[in-house]
Amino acid sequence: MTRRFIQQLSDGDAVEDAYLVADKQLRANRNGNLFLQVELRDRTGSITGRLWNATEHLFRCFEVSDFVNVRGKVQLFQGALQMILTNLERAAPEKLELADFLPHTQYNVAELWSNLRTKLMRLENPHLRALAECFLMDRDFEQSYCRAPAGIRNHHAFIGGLLEHVVTLLEVAERILPLYPTLDRDLLMMGIFLHDVGKVRELSYARTFGYSDEGQLIGHIVIGVEMLDDKVARVPDLTSEPFPTELLLRLKHMIVSHHGEYAFGSPKLPMTPEAIALHHLDNLDAKVHSFTRDIREDRNTTAAWTQYNPATQRRLFKGCVEGSDPVYSPTLEAVE
DSSP: OOOOGGGGOOOTTTEEEEEEEEEEEEOOTTTTTEEEEEEETTTTEEEEEEEEEEEEEHHHHHHOOEEEEEEEHHHHHHHHEEEEEEEEEEEOHHHHHGGSSSSOSSSHHHHHHHHHHHHHOOOOOOOHHHHHHHTTOHHHHHHHHHHOSOOSSSSSBBBTTHHHHHHHHHHHHHHHGGGTTTTTTHHHHHHHTTTTTTHHHHHSSSSEEEEOOOHHHOHHHHHHHHHHHHTTTTTHHHHHHOOHHHHHHHHHHHHHHHOGGGTTSSSSSSSSHHHHHHHHHHHHHHHHHHHHHHHHHHTTTOOOOOBBBBTTBBBBBBOOTTTTTOOOOOHHHHHO
């Protein structure tokens, strides 16, 4: 049977297929009866599934990151599609095509990596170019950097997302740098490459997107500084000179300040021109990507606005649909 992906499902569709479990919860309704709520995922997106009259035994029969075979029906509820399940059982992964279950960058990864290498090898500063080479010659690092997502939910949350995000930032930087001649071009380009490098170890992305133990305990900012220190120690082997102390401090500062604000988890505020440029470029790409994705993936084709997104604290305007009311009432957002 040909697989139907989640983005192809419509209200009223009968479903009998396999999905990846991204989350599971056993809940009780107002009458105290248990029901199972699962987030089912494939490479095109996710959908909430609910199975009424569930048992604790069924809940324990599978785990997050397992594959499950489900049977049920798609239903439109409060403007969003959900799946009402009548059966759920664990599926054997060896019988499934794993590429069907994790979202992937739409771009050619080999071409993205080649683009990245070319830009970094054009750096004129010999210390920064040698530092880039220390990363690029590491095959294990290359494999991780090419597969890692840039996040688990908010932006570029797909295989190859980190690489796509960074290459986009490098492209944007090359276009705006002529407008800001006081910026250190090589420093900004290297800072862009390094700002999220710790995510190759912070995130886990074998079947579902989540955090590694190291990621939970330390986070990608600290991991990124550690990875930088490790590679900097090898640069003198290529240059026969010690890595400049101030240059290293500026790179570390770009890593630890790129979130831009303390409220966003930034240990330091940007305090150099290159650091503030990095922060705003990073934020621009993340936000534009998230807005575009939310509009593209919204399943309600009859509404001019997307569903309210708690992460961005807003609805997004998709455009007026024929026959729909173009007036948006902000009071609806407050009620929800």
